[in-house]
Amino acid sequence: MKKVTWYVILGIGLVVLSAALYLFHYAVFRDAHHIFIYMIGDVAFIPLEVLFVALIVDQLLKMRERNMTLEKLNMEIGAFFAEVGTELLRAVCSFDADAEEKRGALRVKGDWTPGDFDDLSERLGGLEFKADSRNGDLGALREFLVGKREFMLRLLENPLLLEHESFTDLLWAVFHLAEELSLRTDLSALPESDLAHLSGDISRVYGALTGQWVDHMRHLKKHYPYLYSLAVRMNPFDPQPVVLVTA
Secondary structure: OHHHHHHHHHHHHHHHHHHHHHHHHHHHHOOHHHHHHHHHHHHHHHHHHHHHHHHHHHHHHHHHHHHHHHHHHHHHHHHHHHHHHHHHHHHHHOOOOOHHHHHHHOOOOOOOOHHHHHHHHHHHOOOOOOOOOOOOOHHHHHHHHHHOHHHHHHHHOOHHHHHOHHHHHHHHHHHHHHHHHHOOOOOOOOOHHHHHHHHHHHHHHHHHHHHHHHHHHHHHHHHOHHHHHHHHHOOOOOOOOOOOOOO
């Protein structure tokens, strides 16, 4: 309410100041004709000024703000993969009996072009990211996720994530999996129906995480080649990643 009152006072003050200046001009020069010529000319320019400021400048500012928001979001996503995502993707991949097929398709190379990433995105639609909770170490997965819960909570506190629905959905899927695992005291004595339920939870994370990883790699390749080089060497779909630059 105070802000509105301040604007009203400022508006009235500016109108009074403008009227006072016009009166001063008339008192000095006694030329009402000249005053009205310029007044009408200024008023006639107002629609064009509104068009320029409200439509063109405003859109440019919004575009710049959105680009800055996306850049900050990509930084958050990069932090997620550095701290959680890459290792988690390697872990959930171990639950996939057909992991070799994905490893072949997702063996991203250092010299890839935007077209290569487009082809990979199309290929992802034809792959089935199906995990079986019996194939991997549920205990190790639970320990890893519980240890990263605080970090992921801090990510969710960032209001910028509202701008990236798919990444937010991924975080919720990871949180759900972590909660499901943490609430089970004995992971070695689960009934088949419960193992099937956990398989669905892991598969959900598996597919969403892979899609985000591909988008993240595309972003690094375009904007941060040095980070992309490391990400390629630490590819979670490579069963024996080597961080050393050998060629």
